[in-house]
Each structure stands twice: as C-alpha cells, then as structure tokens.
Amino acid sequence: MEFEKVKMAVNNCLEEIVKTTKAETLAVSKPEFKYEDGDIKIIFYAAAGRAFLTNIADIMTSVYKQNVAIDCGWGYSVIVGNKYGYGEKAEEQKDKYFSVTLMPENRYREELNDKIVFSKIRDFSDIDLQAMLKIIEKMAMPEKVKEKMAPEKALEKLGAVLYKPNQKYNFSSIVGYEDVKQLVEDAVILPFKHPEVYKGLEERTGLRNLLPKAVLFSGPPGTGKTTMAKVIAYETGTNLVYIPIESVMSCWYGESEKILGSIFAWSSEFERCMVFLDEIDSLATGRNKNMHEATRRLLSVLLRHIQGFSSKDNTMIIGATNKKEDLDAALISRFGNNVIEFRLPSEKERAEIFRHYAGHIGEESGWLAKMSKKMSGRDIEEICLDAARIHARQMISGASSEEMPDTSAYREAISKRMQFPEDELSAFEFPKGDKGEN
Numbered sequence: 001m002e003f004e005k006v007k008m009a010v011n012n013c014l015e016e017i018v019k020t021t022k023a024e025t026l027a028v029s030k031p032e033f034k035y036e037d038g039d040i041k042i043i044f045y046a047a048a049g050r051a052f053l054t055n056i057a058d059i060m061t062s063v064y065k066q067n068v069a070i071d072c073g074w075g076y077s078v079i080v081g082n083k084y085g086y087g088e089k090a091e092e093q094k095d096k097y098f099s100v101t102l103m104p105e106n107r108y109r110e111e112l113n114d115k116i117v118f119s120k121i122r123d124f125s126d127i128d129l130q131a132m133l134k135i136i137e138k139m140a141m142p143e144k145v146k147e148k149m150a151p152e153k154a155l156e157k158l159g160a161v162l163y164k165p166n167q168k169y170n171f172s173s174i175v176g177y178e179d180v181k182q183l184v185e186d187a188v189i190l191p192f193k194h195p196e197v198y199k200g201l202e203e204r205t206g207l208r209n210l211l212p213k214a215v216l217f218s219g220p221p222g223t224g225k226t227t228m229a230k231v232i233a234y235e236t237g238t239n240l241v242y243i244p245i246e247s248v249m250s251c252w253y254g255e256s257e258k259i260l261g262s263i264f265a266w267s268s269e270f271e272r273c274m275v276f277l278d279e280i281d282s283l284a285t286g287r288n289k290n291m292h293e294a295t296r297r298l299l300s301v302l303l304r305h306i307q308g309f310s311s312k313d314n315t316m317i318i319g320a321t322n323k324k325e326d327l328d329a330a331l332i333s334r335f336g337n338n339v340i341e342f343r344l345p346s347e348k349e350r351a352e353i354f355r356h357y358a359g360h361i362g363e364e365s366g367w368l369a370k371m372s373k374k375m376s377g378r379d380i381e382e383i384c385l386d387a388a389r390i391h392a393r394q395m396i397s398g399a400s401s402e403e404m405p406d407t408s409a410y411r412e413a414i415s416k417r418m419q420f421p422e423d424e425l426s427a428f429e430f431p432k433g434d435k436g437e438n
C-alpha cells in the first residue's frame with residue numbers, strides 16, 4: 001500500500017472524528033508520518049496511559065483474529081503474528097510485523113505525554129491499516145464522544161434533562177387554565193406538529209415568520225410553566241430537552257458557554273427537537289442592572305444559540321421566566337410576540353385544583369378556594385400534601401380514625417400559608433367539621 005494512501009486514511013479518520021464529535025480538540029496530537037527505506041512510522045502523542053495497552057491488544061486480536069504478543073523493551077510493543085511471545089525472539093521478529101509501541105510519560109509534553117508509534121518494515125497491508133485506524137479512533141475520541149450512542153446521558157452530565165413523552169403529564173395534569181392551554185396548542189403544539197402547513201402558507205401569502213420558533217412562558221412561580229414542558233413533550237410526542245439555566249451557570253471562567261454550546265449541539269442530534277430554557281431570569285437580568293461580566297457573556301452566547309437553533313427545521317425553543325420585567329430586552333425580542341402568560345389561578349380554578357389534589361373534599365373546595373386568595377397551583381398542591389401529613393400524624397397518635405384528612409387538617413395547612421393578615425382571616429367562616437372548631 002502506498003505511503004500516501006496510509007497518510008490520507010489517517011487524516012480522513014481524524015477529520016471524521018472531529019466532524020461527528022463536535023469536540024474542539026482531539027485527544028491526540030497531530031500525527032507525524034515517517035517513511036524511510038520502506039519503513040513506515042506513524043507517531044502520535046496522546047494521554048493514553050499504560051492501561052491503553054489492553055485496548056491496543058484487544059483491537060489487534062479482533063482485527064487479525066489471532067493472538068498478539070506484548071514485548072517490553074523500547075517502550076511496550078504490541079506485535080501481531082509473533083509466535084515466540086516475550087523476550088529476545090520477539091525483539092528479533094518485531095520489525096517484520098505490524099507493531100504498536102507505547103512509550104509512557106514523555107516528560108516534555110504536559111498532557112499528551114504518551115508517545116505511540118505504529119510501525120512496519122514493509123508497506124502496510126489493508127488489515128494493518130484497518131487495525132491502526134481502529135486504534136487511532138479509540139485513542140483520539142474524547143470521553144464525550146463515547147456517549148454518542150446515548151445523548152440522554154450526555155445531556156444529563158451537562159445539567160440538562162431529556163423529557164420523553166410520558167402519559168402521566170398531559171393537558172389534564174394542569175387543572176383549569178383552559179385559555180393558556182389553547183394558546184400553547186396554537187403557538188407550540190400545532191406549529192411543531194405540522195410545520196409544513198405554516199411554511200406553505202408563508203410561501204403562498206408572502207408573510208414571513210408565520211411559523212413560531214420561539215415562545216416565552218411568563219408568570220409567577222408555581223403556576224405550571226415547568227409542568228407544561230412535560231405536557232408538551234407528551235402532547236407533541238417529542239423528546240424535549242429541558243435546560244434549567246441555573247444548572248448551566250458555572251463558576252469556572254468560560255465553562256458555562258461551553259456547557260451551553262454542548263447542550264445545543266447534543267440537542268441538534270435529534271431529528272425533531274424542542275428545547276425548554278427554564279428560569280432564564282436567573283441569567284438574563286436587564287443590561288442596565290450592573291450585570292456581571294460573566295453573565296453578560298453567557299447571555300450573548302445564549303442569544304446566538306437561540307438564533308442558530310431556531311433557524312433550523314423541526315426545532316422550537318421555549319423559554320420560561322418568573323420575572324419577565326427583569327429580562328434583557330434583546331432576549332425578550334428573540335421571542336417576538338409569542339409570550340404566553342401563566343397567571344395565578346382564579347377562585348374557580350383554585351377550587352378545581354383543590355378537588356384535583358384532594359378528591360374527597362367535595363363542597364369544601366369552595367371555602368378552601370376563598371381562603372387561598374393569590375395562591376398558585378403549587379401552593380395548593382403543597383397545602384394538600386401538608387394536610388395529608390397532618391392527618392397521618394393524627395392517625396398515628398390515635399387522634400383520628402378517619403381514612404382521609406378532614407376539614408381541620410386543611411384548615412391548619414392553609415392557615416400556615418395565608419397571604420393576608422390575621423384580622424382578614426377572622427372574616428372567613430370556617431365550616432364546622434368534626435374537629436374544625438375548638
């Protein structure tokens with residue numbers, strides 16, 4: 001095989017790795033190619049470590065379908081076709097065969113401190129080349145890449161989570177909010193499921209930006225914005241990449257930008273993909289408010305990624321914030337007019353949410369709703385949890401033998417969270433339960 005052909009195969013292999021991995025750097029140095037009197041040598045520096053010898057031996061055994069020998073002398077050489085095993089004889093035979101030599105701890109290089117030499121006295125055969133490329137691939141692939149098979153895992157490591165469609169979260173998991181659900185259906189679900197309809201219309205009418213690519217959920221905490229992300233995954237039947245912005249923010253200089261970049265790169269692996277940027281307010285406070293230099297940098301990187309990602313087909317970005325008024329103007333403008341407000345629930349909705357989390361209370365949901373003025377869905381869910389715990393304690397202490405928590409438990413739980421002063425509280429008439437009054 002021509003030397004040039006070997007060279008080209010190695011370079012192509014490295015290029016291919018760079019292309020598919022999106023890694024900025026390979027885990028190996030640039031190769032050196034040497035060709036003297038028919039003796040081919042290809043030299044790499046890598047942070048392989050002595051343990052990498054096992055990898056080399058395994059790959060060679062599987063490619064050549066015969067055992068290999070490891071010879072210690074000038075470094076550690078793995079040799080194919082050597083029948084003599086270790087020692088002098090092996091040394092004699094070495095040059096006849098394709099060998100890979102690992103010399104650990106080159107003290108002159110800081111990171112890539114192992115020298116790896118592929119060599120053969122005469123030209124490489126096809127099978128030699130095949131073995132070499134496999135070893136190079138193994139050696140050059142950064143850790144990240146090995147997870148290529150499992151983007152889910154990679155995303156998790158980066159602080160994002162993949163929400164797969166799960167029937168547990170569907171539109172009925174969010175009680176009430178019919179107007180909000182309609183907006184989500186119109187601005188997110190339909191466009192994402194049938195982009196071709198919108199694109200066709202764009203073409204026929206000449207209207208631009210008919211297809212929504214970025215939508216912002218805004219509203220107080222506990223009003224179901226994050227839950228809506230899971231609902232959307234189910235209702236569109238798509239994987240949704242959930243990015244809690246806070247978890248991306250790292251104290252290491254420049255680290256956050258890299259993490260964010262990798263998350264978007266992994267997300268692009270999916271044929272169709274939705275990205276949910278949760279609690280963007282933790283990052284994107286207005287420019288005038290003495291924004292920290294690192295935050296400012298991350299914001300501009302985020303803006304670029306939003307732009308790039310949403311310009312692709314079959315993608316959509318959803319952002320969520322508890323404090324829209326604090327958001328950076330450039331960031332808000334990325335979402336255009338597509339802002340969906342998650343308000344606090346109305347009294348009627350609060351009653352429904354109470355019945356959702358405490359089905360047995362029936363009529364009493366009315367006064368619970370009155371007392372939970374200005375509370376969110378999450379507050380109500382927590383009140384119901386709290387009431388159930390109070391009841392558990394009463395059961396254990398023998399104070400109650402009822403199967404379900406009664407009025408007194410809800411009264412106690414709700415009083416703890418009341419949003420208005422005591423005197424206003426006295427205006428409420430508590431219904432008289434068994435233990436409700438005393």
Ligand SMILES: Nc1ncnc2c1ncn2[C@@H]1O[C@H](COP(=O)(O)OP(=O)(O)O)[C@@H](O)[C@H]1O
Nearest residue numbers: 173174175221222223224225226227377378381
């Ligand atoms: N309308 C609602 N119906 C049922 N549960 C709700 C409702 N609103 C909020 N919740 C519950 O409150 C909790 C917090 O909601 P979450 O989606 O995290 O709110 P946000 O992201 O807006 O802060 C969730 O467990 C959710 O199920």
Ligand SMILES: [Mg+2]
Nearest residue numbers: 222225226278
């Ligand atoms: Mg949330």
